Amino acid sequence: MNANEPGQPAESATTSITSRDLPVPNVALAIGAHPDDVEFGCGATLAKWAAAGCTVHHLVCTDGSKGTWDPSADVDALVARRQAEQREAARRLAGDHAGEVVFLGYVDGELTSDLEARGRVALAIRQLRPDIVLGHDPWKRYRLHPDHRHAGLLACEGIVAARDPHFFPEHDIAHHRPQHLMLFEADEADHLEDVADWIDAKLAALEAHESQFESTMKAIDKSQLDAFRDRISARLIGLGAAHGTGAAELFKLISDL
Numbered sequence: 001m002n003a004n005e006p007g008q009p010a011e012s013a014t015t016s017i018t019s020r021d022l023p024v025p026n027v028a029l030a031i032g033a034h035p036d037d038v039e040f041g042c043g044a045t046l047a048k049w050a051a052a053g054c055t056v057h058h059l060v061c062t063d064g065s066k067g068t069w070d071p072s073a074d075v076d077a078l079v080a081r082r083q084a085e086q087r088e089a090a091r092r093l094a095g096d097h098a099g100e101v102v103f104l105g106y107v108d109g110e111l112t113s114d115l116e117a118r119g120r121v122a123l124a125i126r127q128l129r130p131d132i133v134l135g136h137d138p139w140k141r142y143r144l145h146p147d148h149r150h151a152g153l154l155a156c157e158g159i160v161a162a163r164d165p166h167f168f169p170e171h172d173i174a175h176h177r178p179q180h181l182m183l184f185e186a187d188e189a190d191h192l193e194d195v196a197d198w199i200d201a202k203l204a205a206l207e208a209h210e211s212q213f214e215s216t217m218k219a220i221d222k223s224q225l226d227a228f229r230d231r232i233s234a235r236l237i238g239l240g241a242a243h244g245t246g247a248a249e250l251f252k253l254i255s256d257l
Contacts, residue, residue, distance in 0.1 A: 007040035041184030044195035122159030196246030
């Protein structure tokens with residue numbers, strides 16, 4: 001795995017696990033740069049929580065309009081398709097406990113962590129009132145894609161703005177302070193969620209993103225799709241084995257919010 005591959009860290013990544021398996025939240029909000037980022041980063045954890053009654057919301061920062069290698073693609077059609085895929089992925093992860101899927105709609109590749117975007121993320125946090133927010137680690141080393149970095153910053157900065165009443169008073173809605181922030185794709189993870197029973201749910205949600213089979217998943221036929229499934233499964237099982245459990249997703253946990 002290299003620094004620009006989506007999802008969970010390599011088994012060789014620096015980890016010092018100091019906490020495991022948070023109590024199931026009532027409400028979780030997962031923030032991704034693009035459609036499919038949430039499923040790569042924390043899909044199994046969200047499926048586990050949803051099965052225990054957690055309402056799972058998604059916030060997608062960009063329109064995913066550059067998510068194809070076809071230079072002649074109908075971009076408007078791709079945006080619509082990727083939104084439909086994200087809604088289906090959310091349903092596959094959480095079933096009856098699937099919450100809102102919020103699309104901020106920034107152009108793929110052009111996301112910035114500016115004040116306007118921060119306000120929109122803070123508004124979503126105030127409206128949805130999650131106990132836990134999950135997002136990209138914005139400080140991941142050697143990351144090339146700017147959207148992942150900026151989406152991570154927006155998750156962090158959006159929490160700061162949402163928790164304090166004097167940020168964005170024009171929202172005219174009560175401020176809200178989540179209990180935890182969990183960053184996926186972290187170089188220095190310190191929290192583990194046991195997901196041994198939830199690999200298939202993660203895979204099912206990822207496979208809702210059919211438009212990404214060729215580009216992100218490198219799976220244009222059945223054998224390549226099987227290889228993709230094996231890679232994702234092996235990653236989670238390997239992370240679990242390294243820490244004494246059947247399969248795991250790892251995060252940087254920040255609870256002093």
